[in-house]
Amino acid sequence: MNLNITGHHVEVTPAIREYVVTKLDRVIAHFDNVTSVNVILSVEKLKQKAEVTVHVRGKDIYVESDDANLYAAIDSMADKLDRQVQKYKQKVSDHNHDALKHQSPEA
Template sequence: MNLNLTGHHVEITPAMRDYVMSKLTRITRHFDNVIDVSVILSVEKLRQKAEANVHLRGKDIFVETESVNMYASIDNLVDKLDRQILRCKEKSTDYRNHTNGGPKDQEAEQA
């Protein structure tokens, strides 16, 4: 997983970088196909904003959150990413297990 961490109007400290890295390990725990993650942390007056763009195999996911505290924004960001990645994973497994009503279903009904 490649991580690109940038800051707009805020300096990214090593503590922030380590915090983001430790939180993003939660995403790879659920889904191994994470190719690239871009995280943008920005400050606008009283709003601390965190944005993430995750490139999965075959899909891109974008999430943004705002809060008064930067660490709270990062926590909310990872929670949203986790939910969306789980939803994406469930959809891919549902499509794989779903049959299209072919001849196998008709033979099962006759038996």
């Protein structure tokens, strides 16, 4: 898995990088098919923003969150991403289950 963390108008310090990696590891542990993750951290006046795009097989999952505190924005982003990944995983699981259910048995 490739992980790319970028900062716009903010320096990505080792502490911030470690915090983001810790949060994303918790989320991505649910899902095996992640090929790459792009994180963009930005500051616009009083708004701290965290965006993430997770590339999985067949889909890109995009989540963004903003807050007055960058760490709070990262927390919120991780929670939203967790819900999106679980939703996608459930959808794929249901789709595979339905495909198996509709197959005709061989004679």
